[in-house]
Structure formats: structure tokens, C-alpha cells
Amino acid sequence: MENIGDKVQKKPVRLIAAVCNDGGIGKDGKMPWDLPFEFQWFLNNVTRVSKPGKMNMMVWGKLCWFSHPKSTFPLANTLHAVLSSTLDTVPDHAHFVCKNLEAAVRLAGEPPLAGLIETIWIVGGTQVYKEALEHPWCDLIYLTKVMADFDCNVFFPEFDRGLFKVQEGFPGVPSEIQEENGIKYKFQVFKRESGDAV
Ligand SMILES: NC(=O)c1ccc[n+]([C@@H]2O[C@H](COP(=O)([O-])OP(=O)(O)OC[C@H]3O[C@@H](n4cnc5c(N)ncnc54)[C@H](OP(=O)(O)O)[C@@H]3O)[C@@H](O)[C@H]2O)c1
Structure with missing residues (x-):
């Protein structure tokens, strides 16, 4: 990967997902489960900023973007970047379309957004997560x-x-097992132990 560190302000790239027993995250373009509190947890994390006026960037794969309930938008403190190699126009409610993750990372770390964006949240699907895990x-x-x-x-x-x-x-992550609609789940955070973490 090209070293962009000198030119682009470094922003933490963070993934957020809910994963069932066999690693599944979706079925036919939809979420396989209905967990409103878990969804609220997702929203609380991705919209949290350190002070008023700051924003986060949410990075979406195209299918994920179009399958998401539009009632969720607008989201506080959030700019939405949709990844696609084929879309030419920015979808409704989104702010940017980027050809790949690196383009979104650059966008967030260069003027005019560099002073505004705190965190880049990767919200799926598979290809975006894969690319982000290698970032x-x-x-x-x-x-x-x-x-x-x-x-x-x-x-x-x-x-x-x-x-x-x-x-x-x-910090901020409940350790108890949660239960909604008869489904048990647990919030977990994995942290990069070495390398070029922010
Ligand atoms: N459980 C969870 O936490 C969770 C989270 C997110 C999504 N989901 C589920 O996952 C499913 C959607 O994910 P998906 O993997 O099928 O599709 P997706 O990643 O949302 O969309 C795939 C499309 O997005 C574009 N794209 C994705 N990554 C890209 C990249 N790195 N660079 C350039 N373009 C990129 C490509 O569009 P072009 O073909 O236009 O290039 C690709 O064909 C849904 O079922 C959704 O409900 C679940």
C-alpha cells in the first residue's frame, strides 16, 4: 500500500459489526436479526464525537447503503461515504461516493475535511470490512x-x-451478556496490539 502518511492526516479507521455463530452478518441484502438496542449501540458509537462541531465519516458498501432503512437518516455528527466502482452520482442522503476505501481515507484526512473528521467508521459489508482490516x-x-x-x-x-x-x-462497553427478542449477544472490542495504530 502507498504510504499516504505524509500527505494525509491520520484518522482512526474502526469497524463495527454484529456477527452470529458462523460469522454471518447478512442475508439477501438484509440484517438477519432484529435487535433494536444493539442497533442503538451501533448508532451511539458511530455518532460519538469529542466536542460539538466535529464529525465522523461512515463508510458503506453500496448494497449495505441501499438496503439500510432511510428512516435512520440524517444521523448526527456524520458524513456518509458510499464505496462503489460503478456509481457516478452520490446517492440520496449520502455525502460522497468513493472508488475505494483509500479514497475515503484520503478524503477524510485532507482539506477541507481534515480538521472536521475524527473517526472513520466502517459499517460493511464484507469487502469494505476486509479492506479496512488490512488498513x-x-x-x-x-x-x-x-x-x-x-x-x-x-x-x-x-x-x-x-x-x-x-x-x-x-471503557464504555458493557461486559454483561445482553438479550433482546430471545436472542443473546455480547459487545466486544478488539484492539490492534502493534503496528501503525492511531
Ligand atoms: N451484521 C452487520 O453488522 C452488518 C453490517 C453491514 C452490512 N450487513 C449486511 O451485509 C449485507 C451487505 O453487504 P455485502 O457485502 O453484500 O455488500 P456491500 O459491501 O454493502 O456492497 C457491495 C458493493 O459495494 C461496493 N464496494 C464494497 N466494497 C468496496 C470497496 N472496498 N471498494 C469499492 N467498492 C466497494 C461495490 O459496488 P460496485 O459493484 O458498484 O463497485 C460492491 O459490489 C446486507 O445483508 C447487510 O444487511 C450486516
Whole structure:
């Protein structure tokens, strides 16, 4: 990967996903489960900024963007970048379309956004997650472990659990097992233990 560190302000690249027993995250363009509190957890994380006036960038794969309920938007403190090699125009409610993750990382780290953006949140699907896991600025993975079996056809990529280590007692992350609609799940954070983390 090209070294962009000299030219582009470094922003933490963070993944957030909910993953069931076999690593599944989606089925036919939809979420396999209905977990409103877990979804609120996702929203709280991606919209959190350190002070008023700051923003985060949310990075979406194209299918993920178009399958998301539009009632979610607008989201506070958030600029939306949709990744696509084929889209020529910015979709409704989004702010940018980027050809790949690196283009989104550059956009967030160069003027005029560099002074505004705090965190780049990667919200799926598979290809975007995969690319983000390999990015040297990826420092945290927020992974909700859904403790159940679901029929899925989209999966979270394998990642190096020697490099990203699960954190006990990570600030702001409840350690108790949660339950909604009869489905148990657990919030987890994995942190990059070495390398070029922010
Ligand atoms: N459980 C969870 O936490 C979670 C989170 C997110 C999504 N999901 C689920 O996952 C499914 C959607 O994910 P998906 O993997 O099928 O599709 P996706 O990543 O949302 O969309 C795939 C398309 O996005 C574009 N794209 C993705 N990554 C790119 C990259 N790095 N660079 C350039 N373009 C890129 C490409 O569009 P072009 O063909 O135009 O190039 C690609 O064909 C849905 O079922 C959704 O509900 C679940």
C-alpha cells in the first residue's frame, strides 16, 4: 500500500459489526436479526464525537447503503461515504461516493475535511470490512457476538486474532451478556496490539 502518511492526516479507521455463530452478518441484502438496542449501540458509537462541531465519516458498501432503512437518516455528527466502482452520482442522503476505501481515507484526512473528521467508521459489508482490516490505521473492531445461528449469505471476514486482541473492561462497553427478542449477544472490542495504530 502507498504510504499516504505524509500527505494525509491520520484518522482512526474502526469497524463495527454484529456477527452470529458462523460469522454471518447478512442475508439477501438484509440484517438477519432484529435487535433494536444493539442497533442503538451501533448508532451511539458511530455518532460519538469529542466536542460539538466535529464529525465522523461512515463508510458503506453500496448494497449495505441501499438496503439500510432511510428512516435512520440524517444521523448526527456524520458524513456518509458510499464505496462503489460503478456509481457516478452520490446517492440520496449520502455525502460522497468513493472508488475505494483509500479514497475515503484520503478524503477524510485532507482539506477541507481534515480538521472536521475524527473517526472513520466502517459499517460493511464484507469487502469494505476486509479492506479496512488490512488498513494500517485500523485500530479497533467493535464486534457484537450474536450467540445464535442464523441463515446468512454474507459473512464477516476472518481477521488476525494475534494482531487484534479482545479487550476486557474496555471503557464504555458493557461486559454483561445482553438479550433482546430471545436472542443473546455480547459487545466486544478488539484492539490492534502493534503496528501503525492511531
Ligand atoms: N451484521 C452487520 O453488522 C452488518 C453490517 C453491514 C452490512 N450487513 C449486511 O451485509 C449485507 C451487505 O453487504 P455485502 O457485502 O453484500 O455488500 P456491500 O459491501 O454493502 O456492497 C457491495 C458493493 O459495494 C461496493 N464496494 C464494497 N466494497 C468496496 C470497496 N472496498 N471498494 C469499492 N467498492 C466497494 C461495490 O459496488 P460496485 O459493484 O458498484 O463497485 C460492491 O459490489 C446486507 O445483508 C447487510 O444487511 C450486516
